[in-house]
Amino acid sequence: MPSSPVVIGVDSSTQSTKAAVIDAESGRVLAVGRSPHTVTGEGGARETDPQVWWGALCEAVASALDESGVPASAVAAIAVAGQQHGLVTLDAAGRPLRPALLWNDTRSAPQATALVRALGGADAWLARTGSVPVASMTATKWQWLRENEPETADAAAAVRLPHDFLTERLAGTAVTDPGDASGTCWYSTATGAYDPELLSLVGLDPALLPAVAASGAERIGSLTRPAAEALGLPEGIAVAAGTGDNMAAAVGLGLGGAGLLDHPVVSLGTSGTVFAATRTRPSSPALAGFATTDGGHLPLACTLNCTLAVDKVAALLGLDREDAEPGGEAVLLPYLDGERTPDLPHASGLLTGLRHTTTPRQLLGAAYEGAVFTVLRALDELPLGGGDGEPRGPGAQARPLTLIGGGARGRFWVDTVRRLSGRPVLVPQSEELVALGAAALAAGAASGRDPVAVATAWGTGRGRELPAVPRDEGARRRIEDVLGDVTGRARRSDG
Numbered sequence: 098m099p100s101s102p103v104v105i106g107v108d109s110s111t112q113s114t115k116a117a118v119i120d121a122e123s124g125r126v127l128a129v130g131r132s133p134h135t136v137t138g139e140g141g142a143r144e145t146d147p148q149v150w151w152g153a154l155c156e157a158v159a160s161a162l163d164e165s166g167v168p169a170s171a172v173a174a175i176a177v178a179g180q181q182h183g184l185v186t187l188d189a190a191g192r193p194l195r196p197a198l199l200w201n202d203t204r205s206a207p208q209a210t211a212l213v214r215a216l217g218g219a220d221a222w223l224a225r226t227g228s229v230p231v232a233s234m235t236a237t238k239w240q241w242l243r244e245n246e247p248e249t250a251d252a253a254a255a256v257r258l259p260h261d262f263l264t265e266r267l268a269g270t271a272v273t274d275p276g277d278a279s280g281t282c283w284y285s286t287a288t289g290a291y292d293p294e295l296l297s298l299v300g301l302d303p304a305l306l307p308a309v310a311a312s313g314a315e316r317i318g319s320l321t322r323p324a325a326e327a328l329g330l331p332e333g334i335a336v337a338a339g340t341g342d343n344m345a346a347a348v349g350l351g352l353g354g355a356g357l358l359d360h361p362v363v364s365l366g367t368s369g370t371v372f373a374a375t376r377t378r379p380s381s382p383a384l385a386g387f388a389t390t391d392g393g394h395l396p397l398a399c400t401l402n403c404t405l406a407v408d409k410v411a412a413l414l415g416l417d418r419e420d421a422e423p424g425g426e427a428v429l430l431p432y433l434d435g436e437r438t439p440d441l442p443h444a445s446g447l448l449t450g451l452r453h454t455t456t457p458r459q460l461l462g463a464a465y466e467g468a469v470f471t472v473l474r475a476l477d478e479l480p481l482g483g484g485d486g487e488p489r490g491p492g493a494q495a496r497p498l499t500l501i502g503g504g505a506r507g508r509f510w511v512d513t514v515r516r517l518s519g520r521p522v523l524v525p526q527s528e529e530l531v532a533l534g535a536a537a538l539a540a541g542a543a544s545g546r547d548p549v550a551v552a553t554a555w556g557t558g559r560g561r562e563l564p565a566v567p568r569d570e571g572a573r574r575r576i577e578d579v580l581g582d583v584t585g586r587a588r589r590s591d592g
């Protein structure tokens with residue numbers, strides 16, 4: 098049992114909540130509690146009742162604390178990192194008016210197109226928010242709600258993101274952070290504040306939004322008595338502002354601020370993401386120009402179809418997820434949920450290149466390749482310098498890709514990333530980087546220390562480095578050709 102204080106970091110992501118109990122001095126993971134979420138919806142709809150997140154958080158924290166054997170009195174602070182972008186609407190008593198629209202709900206694709214036009218095109222959005230609205234962004238979801246359920250939009254007394262909804266349940270204070278705010282498309286990464294013109298464009302009263310803390314590690318209040326009773330924790334411990342899940346992973350890996358810059362990360366979860374903390378402000382329509390939790394730059398690209406889509410293909414084929422081999426001539430784009438990168442919200446899965454000789458294992462391998470290549474394709478767009486802010490140099494290509502998320506535990510995922518990238522891959526030893534990043538924010542709130550420095554001292558980003566293997570140019574070319582056809586067809590039918 099540790100003699101130093103412990104902190105709790107919570108990862109409330111799409112499929113589940115994970116709560117990690119961490120020794121605040123050493124960063125040792127004492128226990129992780131887990132509780133699943135329910136995602137409902139057909140077609141483009143993807144929703145979860147925010148009460149489910151709260152119930153899962155209480156369960157995951159209680160189970161982690163129990164497993165750790167640490168007395169509740171040793172816990173000094175808590176922070177939540179959550180799936181980005183989801184739209185939570187509350188009544189005046191803080192009760193959800195309807196289930197949250199999740200980041201992978203594509204119903205607001207028409208609203209995204211209309212908003213891009215309304216501001217005069219993609220460049221205008223890039224200049225203000227750093228990102229071009231797609232169906233994932235919160236502003237498009239709010240606009241969808243106004244158009245499709247105006248009575249709910251009119252009744253909203255508060256609008257929240259998943260992580261700040263949960264943080265408010267902990268501390269009774271409505272606060273978000275620059276990182277998660279940067280995924281709304283009503284927050285300007287240029288000014289570091291909500292953009293009044295964009296709020297007026299989507300008819301949202303700024304009074305409905307939480308305040309924006311300077312960083313996810315800011316102590317925004319103390320655990321209230323009702324929350325303390327629900328969680329089995331002491332009333333009054335520090336609550337940090339928290340952040341979005343990708344921003345927390347960056348903290349957990351020691352990226353941003355005085356930590357590492359220009360180190361690319363690939364996360365394989367429900368979403369596939371690629372991101373880096375950079376000195377350069379991104380300005381590419383192929384990237385979301387998000388912020389780190391303290392307002393630095395975190396350019397990121399995100400796909401809708403990663404581990405869940407590939408697991409579905411494995412289930413359809415009756416195969417175990419590791420029962421795969423390279424796809425050969427087969428190309429499978431597993432866009433079961435539509436796609437966000439590239440922006441194909443109405444796409445479905447596509448299989449080409451079948452031969453008499455194609456095996457089920459190759460079909461599954463082709464699904465891995467389609468999912469991984471779609472993520473890696475965005476890698477070249479990241480405005481990476483030569484390391485720690487130096488100008489771009491040949492070193493940027495050779496630097497290892499850090500691989501995180503549930504998929505990083507899978508041998509075939511790791512092999513596919515190595516084969517399609519041709520780069521060395523670093524798999525951190527710690528499996529719960531988002532929860533660890535949140536724990537570093539909690540430690541920062543309790544001690545006033547920089548959370549990136551805390552995570553760096555904990556060594557949470559350390560792991561095994563796998564050398565580069567020759568890049569599979571054939572597979573890359575085959576997938577790129579099919580993607581080119583698909584995106585070309587989508588553009589023609591749009592225009």
Ligand SMILES: Nc1ncnc2c1ncn2[C@@H]1O[C@H](COP(=O)(O)OP(=O)(O)O)[C@@H](O)[C@H]1O
Pocket residue numbers: 110111112113365366367368404405408418502503504505506507508510
């Ligand atoms: N050992 C494993 N091998 C391969 N994939 C795994 C393994 N364990 C978990 N996963 C995948 O990880 C996914 C969950 O990852 P996670 O990053 O926790 O997702 P999310 O943050 O979206 O909830 C699951 O969809 C599952 O397919």
Ligand SMILES: O=C(CO)[C@@H](O)[C@H](O)COP(=O)(O)O
Pocket residue numbers: 110111112179180181182200233280341342343366367368369370385397399
């Ligand atoms: O939308 C994005 C990033 O922009 C997603 O990365 C969500 O933040 C959900 O993450 P996971 O549940 O897949 O971790």
